[in-house]
Amino acid sequence: MPTSLLQRRFGLPALSALCISAALLAACNGSDDSASTGAGSTSATAAATALAVVKPVMDCAQLASVDLTDIGGAGSTITSAAVTTTTINGNTISMCAVKGTLAPSNTFEVALPVSSWTQRFAELGCGGLCGNLSDPTRQSAFSFTYNCPLVQQGGFVTAATDMGHSGNGTAWTTNEQQQADFAYRGQHITTLAAKKLIKAYYGQAQKYSYFVGCSDGGREALMAAQRYPNDYNGIVAGAPAAHFQIQNSVFHGWSVVSNSTTGNSSGNSVLYADKIAVLHRAVLAACGDTPDGLISDPRACSFDPASIACATGALDTSACLTPAEVAAAGKIYGGPLDATTRERMQIGRPLPGSEGNWVGVEVPSTSTSTGAPVAVSSGVFSYNIVTGAYNLIFTGSPTMPTIDNFGYTDASFYSTYLAPNHPLYDATNPDLSAFQKAGGKLILWHGWADQHISPRYTIAYYEAMQNTMGQSTVDGFTRMYLVPGVGHCGGGEGLANIDLVSQITGWVEQSNAPDSVMSYRTDTAGNVTASRPVYPYPAVAQYKGSGDWHDGANYTSGAPLYNVRTPAWAGAMFYTPYTPKQQGVATPL
Template sequence: MRAGRTTTIGLVLAVAMSVPATGAADPPRCEDLREVAVPGRVMGLPTSGGEVLDARTVAASGPIGEHCRVTGAIHPVDPSAPDIVFELALPSEWNHRALMFGGGGYNGTVPAVEGTLPFGPPGDAGPLASGFATFASDSGHQAAPDHEPTPSLDGSFGVNDEALRNFAGDALKKTRDAAMYLLRQHYRVKPDRSYFAGGSTGGREGLAVAQRWPGDFDGVISAYPAWNAASLDLFFGHMARALAAPEAFLDERDQALLYDSVVRACDGLDGATDGVISDAVGCDFDPKVLRCESGDGEGCLTPAQIEAARAISSPLEFGYPVASGETGYPGFPVLSGANMNAGVLGFGTTAPAEPMPTDAAYGAQFWDQWVRHFVTRDPDFGSLGLDPTRPGPWRERISELTALQDVNEVDLRPFARRGGKLLLVHGTADQLVSHRSTIDYYQRMMSAMGAEAVEDFSRLYLVPGADHANANAAFAAGWDSLGALQRWVEGGHAPHDEVVTDVNPDARQRTRPLCEFPTWPRYDGTGSVDEAGSFSCVD
C-alpha cells in the first residue's frame, strides 16, 4: 500500500495477514505430510491419485519466513502420460490465504512458489513473504532443462493427449484440489480466501479457472493473457513465414531503425517526450517512409522488410472456421511503440528457417514446436511449410486444438455471482501477446454481460511502454495488483486512482496513473513528467 493512502480496510488486512493459523490442537509438523497420499476422489478431474514426494521445513531467510516446502506428484490416468509435479509452500505464520501461480510459455517447470507476481511492485518480496500459502505446478509435463534457448519452448509433450489436456487447463484443477487437500491436512482449516496470479500462459490460466471453475478462486490477476492460445499460434506461423520470406528479415540494425522512427514520430502525442508512447491508437506511423530508394541502403528498409512489418502489425483472418469460433488474431502494434529490438522476444536475431534457429523470434520457435508436436505430431515436419491460412490436410486437427486451447468463454457471471474479482493488465508494447487481443476479450465480456455487470467485478488496465514480462521495456510496469485485489475482494473497495511505477533500474522510480480502459495517460503540461500527478487519464 502506498504511503499516504492507508485506510481502515488496509489496517484490517495488515492485521489479518499477521495472524497465525488457528484451529489445530498442536502446532502442525511439516514432516507429517510425507506420509500423506492425495486420494483421486478429492480432485475434480480424473487422475490416479497423488503423493507427497518430499516435505521439509525451510528456515526463514530475508523477507521470507519459515515455511514447509512440499513437493508432490499427481499421477495420470494414461500410464504413458507424465505426472503433474507441483510445489506448495506453507508458512508457519499463515495469513489464512492461498495463492496459485500460473506458468509461462509451454510450462514444463514449476514456477517459484517464493516468487513475485507479474508486473509486481518495486521491492515486493512476494506473497509467501506476506504469509500466503503458495502453490504451482509444471502443468503436467517436465521440459528438458537444456532445451535451447529456454525450457519454456519445449513443446514435445504435445504428442500425448492427456499431457496436452493438462497443459490446456486440466492441470489447474487437479493441482488446486491437491494443494487444498494438503493445506487442510497441515493447518486443519481451509483458507479464508484463495487467489490466482499469472502472466502470458499464466494469464490464460487465470482466465481458464474463472471460466471453468468459478468457485475455486475469489480473485484472479491475469497479466498479458494468451487466452486464445491456438489462434496466437496460428499468428506466430504467419509471422514466422513473413520474416522468413526472401530479403524480409529485419536484423538488429533494421529493428532499431524502425523502433526509433516510431518513437520519434509518436512519442510526443501524449504531451510528454519521454520515450513512452501513451497514445498507441493515435500513432499511425507507416513504415513506407523508411523505404530504400534503391537496394538495401543504410538507414532504410527494403520493400520486403516493410511488407513483413506490415504483416505483423495487421490483423490476420484465418479464412476458414475453427471449433473455438475464433476467426483471426488482431496483430501486434509493432508500429505504435512495441520494442522490437529485444532479441528473441521480438523479431529475433536470425530469420526463421528449417531447422528453426534458437535465436529466431520466440513466436517463430513457439509455432515450430506447436506444428511438430501438437498438430502433425511429426518431430521432423518442417513448420514453415504449413501455411496457417491454408493448412490443407491439417485443418481439422488445427480446429480441434483451437477448441482445446482457446479459452474464450466471456460470460463470467458464475464467477462474478460468487464474489469473484478479475484484474486484467497488459503492456501496449508487448512482443509476444498482443494487447489488442486482451482488449478484444474485455469488449466481448462487455457485450455478453453488459458494461455495468463487468464494471462490478472486473478491470482492464493498459500500461503504455510496458512489454512482455518487463523484458526490455521503455516503461517496466510495477503495481501492487494483489493489494488492490485483496481490498476489492475482502473489503469491497474497488480499485481507484491506481498508480504504476517504472521499475527499470535507471527510471528514477517514475510513476504514471494506471488508467482504466479505454483511457490512457496524457501529460497535463505542468509538473514533472516523472510523476503520476502530472498526467490525466483521457479517452
C-alpha cells in the same frame, strides 16, 4: 529445440518467474504516499493486511501423510514435507515446503508459512508450455520484492505445478491425459491439494484464494474463471495467451514468413536489430504522446513504415528502410488477409511502439549479417510447425501444415485445424457469469508493447465479455489495465512495476473496487525513478501540464484516444460462449 528459444518465445524456464509474477509484482507496492499510489491503493493495502496471523496446528513433517488420492487419483503421493527458509528483501521467512505428484504426472509444490500466514492462498501460473516446477518458497523469484507487506512478511500460502509434464520434450502431446492436464486440469487439482494441506496444517481453511499468472499463466487464470468459478475469489490475468491455438499457429508463423526474403523458412531475415532501432525511433517520434515519448494507445497511431523509406538510389541506408524492409515491417504490423474474402486472419499483431522488444522474437538478435536464417526469430512455433512435434496440440493428428504451406490467407484453416481443440486449450469463453455470481473479481492487464501476445486479443476478449454479459455487469467484477511501453509480462521502456495484487485483495476483501493504479520505473538498485498512474480501460493517463512529469501525482485520467470496437475477423467465432471440452481422468469439482 534449444532452451534459449523457448525462453525468448514463452519464458521457459528463465522467464517463467517473470510470467508468473509480473502481476504479483503488481501486488508489491507498499507505498504510503496516497498521492503517488493512486486512488484506493493505500486503504486497500492497509485493509488487506488486517487479517490475523494463524499458526500451524501440526508439525510440517506430518503433512507427508496427507492422502491426496481423492484429488489426483490412485498414485497421487506426497514425497516430502520439510521446513525451509527463504529471504525476501532481507526478511527471513520459514516455510513448510510440501512436494509431491498428483496422478498421473502433475508435479507440485506448496509453500506454507510457518509463523506468518494471513489466511490467504495464491496459486501461481506457469509460462510457455510449462513443464517446469517453479519453487514457490523462493518468493523473490516471483518478484515478490517490490515493497509488498503481504509478501515480505510471508502472508500467502503459494503453490505451483508443472501441469502434468516435465521438460520441453514432446511426449506429452501424444498423451490424452497430459494434454488435459496442461490445458486445464493441472492447476485445478494443485489448488485442491493446496487447500487440503492448508486445512490440515493450520486447522482451518484459507479465508481468501487468488490466482496470479502471466502469458500462458494468464491463459490458466482465465481458464480457472471459466471452468472452475469457485476456486478463487480473485484472479489476476496478465498478457493471457487465451487463444492458445491462434497464438501458436498463425500469429507466430506470420512473424516468420513476413520477415523472410523468400516468404518461407528457406529465406534470410529482412529486418535485423539495427533497422528495428531505426524503425522504433521513428514510431515514437511520430506517435509518442507522453512526456517520455511513450504511446498511450498504439491503436491511435497511424504510422506508415514507408514514411522512413530510403530515397531511390540511396547509398547509405543505415538511417532508413529499404523497400524490402518497409514491406516486412508492414507485414509484421498488419497480418494476413483471407485471399478470397479479404477478411482479417488475425485481429492482433505487434503494435506500434513495441519494436524495441522485437529483437529475438520477430527479428534476429544480431545486427545485419548475410545469411542469418529467418528461423531464429520463430521461437517455439517454427519448431512445432516444421517438425510436427506438437501437431497433436492442434488437430489430434500429425497432419498440420508446415510453416511453408500454412493457411495464412485461408480462413477455413480455423474450422479445419483449430476448431476441434479450441474448447480444450483456448480460454476465450466470454461467459463468466458463474464466476461473477460466485463473487469473483478479475483483473486483466497487458503491456501495450508486448512482443509475444498482442494486447488486441485481450481487448477482444474483454469486449466479448461485455457483449455477452453486458457492460454494467462486467464493470462490476472486472478491470482491465493496459500499460504503455511495457513488453511481455514486464520489461520494455515503460513503467513495468504496477500494483495489482494488492488491488485484487482490496477489492475481494474490502470491496474497494480498483481505479487508478500507480506504475513505477526502478533503476538497477531498485530505486524508483518515475511513476505514472494507469487507469481502467479505456481511459489513459494525461500529464497535467505542470510539475515533474516523472511524478505520477502530476497526471490525471484522460479521455480514451481510440473508440473503435474490435472489427470482424476470421477467428471471432472463438470469442463466443462454448462448452469446454474435457478428456481423460474426471476432474474433482
